[in-house]
Amino acid sequence: MTxxxxxxxxxxxxxxxxxxxxSYLLVDDxxxxxxxxxxxxxxxxxxxxxxxGQYVIPGLINCHTHIIMDPQxxxxxxxxxxxEATVRAVKHLHELLKSGVTYIRxxxxxxDIDIALNNLIKRGExxxxxxxxxxxxxxxxxxxxxxxxxxxxxxxxxxxxxxxxRQGIKKGARTIKVMATGGVMxxxxxxxxxxxxxxxxxxxxEEAHHKGFTVAAHAExxxxxxxxxxxxxxxxxxxxxxxxxxxxxxxxxxxYLTPTIVGAWAFIAYAPxxxxxxxxxxxxxxxxxxxQNITHAKNAGVPITLGTDAGTxxxxxxxxxxxxxxxxxxxxxxxxALQTSRNSAKLMKIDDKYGxxxxxxxxDFLVLKxxxxxxxxxxxxxxKAVYKKGKKAY
Numbered sequence: 001m002t003x004x005x006x007x008x009x010x011x012x013x014x015x016x017x018x019x020x021x022x023s024y025l026l027v028d029d030x031x032x033x034x035x036x037x038x039x040x041x042x043x044x045x046x047x048x049x050x051x052x053g054q055y056v057i058p059g060l061i062n063c064h065t066h067i068i069m070d071p072q073x074x075x076x077x078x079x080x081x082x083x084e085a086t087v088r089a090v091k092h093l094h095e096l097l098k099s100g101v102t103y104i105r106x107x108x109x110x111x112d113i114d115i116a117l118n119n120l121i122k123r124g125e126x127x128x129x130x131x132x133x134x135x136x137x138x139x140x141x142x143x144x145x146x147x148x149x150x151x152x153x154x155x156x157x158x159x160x161x162x163x164x165x166r167q168g169i170k171k172g173a174r175t176i177k178v179m180a181t182g183g184v185m186x187x188x189x190x191x192x193x194x195x196x197x198x199x200x201x202x203x204x205x206e207e208a209h210h211k212g213f214t215v216a217a218h219a220e221x222x223x224x225x226x227x228x229x230x231x232x233x234x235x236x237x238x239x240x241x242x243x244x245x246x247x248x249x250x251x252x253x254x255x256y257l258t259p260t261i262v263g264a265w266a267f268i269a270y271a272p273x274x275x276x277x278x279x280x281x282x283x284x285x286x287x288x289x290x291x292q293n294i295t296h297a298k299n300a301g302v303p304i305t306l307g308t309d310a311g312t313x314x315x316x317x318x319x320x321x322x323x324x325x326x327x328x329x330x331x332x333x334x335x336x337a338l339q340t341s342r343n344s345a346k347l348m349k350i351d352d353k354y355g356x357x358x359x360x361x362x363x364d365f366l367v368l369k370x371x372x373x374x375x376x377x378x379x380x381x382x383x384k385a386v387y388k389k390g391k392k393a394y
Contacts, residue, residue, distance in 0.1 A: 178200075
């Protein structure tokens with residue numbers, strides 16, 4: 001067994017609202033796990049890596065991606081065949097890691113591509129990419145958000161949902177994505193259209209929870225958000241129109257909220273004139289409301305996660321760090337914004353090994369030039385160093 005000590009850096013460990021100067025991480029080279037975190041007097045090690053007074057933070061955990069989508073198209077290029085989509089997904093995984101994302105939860109993949117790639121990662125045949133919590137194809141009603149070729153499981157009753165989720169888990173899904181409302185990228189529905197019913201979503205929740213897995217609900221408006229919370233989902237994705245009654249129930253149930261602010265921002269910043277008018281009109285009308293509502297939910301105590309909906313129009317796979325300054329712009333403190341990544345680890349049930357830097361956890365970390373607790377834009381540094389399990393990836 002060989003060991004490496006990383007030293008001479010300022011540490012934000014992901015848990016404490018402080019930066020600890022002159023810190024070190026002692027890492028087991030074989031397992032990639034941290035043996036010890038400390039400061040000042042260095043332990044003996046086989047290799048010494050001087051980080052030259054920079055800032056170390058945990059790798060980012062993005063709990064809402066679509067690696068099979070093409071963000072340069074209005075619909076994510078949903079018609080791509082399995083080969084095209086797989087090649088694209090691998091490219092996007094590399095881009096995510098280079099941006100500082102060391103673990104993702106995929107929230108819907110055509111052809112169950114994320115499941116196949118996760119198997120390759122576990123076998124060591126696909127390297128230098130983030131790890132994946134795969135969902136496979138999402139679950140939608142016929143004609144609903146997600147009813148696209150090779151994408152959604154189409155279900156129209158609790159029994160159909162139950163069987164489809166069982167099939168998804170059999171294939172390798174380790175989180176379940178359900179469509180509780182309409183959305184931005186489908187022409188014939190709207191954010192406040194309820195889609196899957198409470199009883200249909202509850203069937204998915206029962207099957208996933210029996211296996212210890214979680215359920216994420218695409219839910220942008222009402223009453224679909226409430227249907228999903230009542231059904232027992234673990235996270236509301238987007239939640240643009242979340243209201244006080246729903247916030248109260250989320251607090252009782254421990255439901256997480258993944259706002260995907262950067263996905264909406266990308267529409268506003270880059271999409272005008274390049275996507276259909278009906279698509280632009282939906283997000284433009286929601287832009288002001290969604291920022292106020294998300295901040296209101298945070299202030300009430302709802303745990304907010306880091307997720308970007310990467311793959312949607314102009315929302316590319318290098319933009320995860322941009323979510324944090326956007327959260328700060330709407331009222332989050334720098335620490336609260338950084339905590340969204342750790343909340344993602346908790347939601348994904350991987351926080352015993354990821355999301356913070358402590359003994360026994362994996363040495364997934366970023367090296368930044370500036371202090372993100374003082375300047376949140378430090379996380380957007382393009383040439384940051386990225387370490388995965390103690391090995392430099394970028």
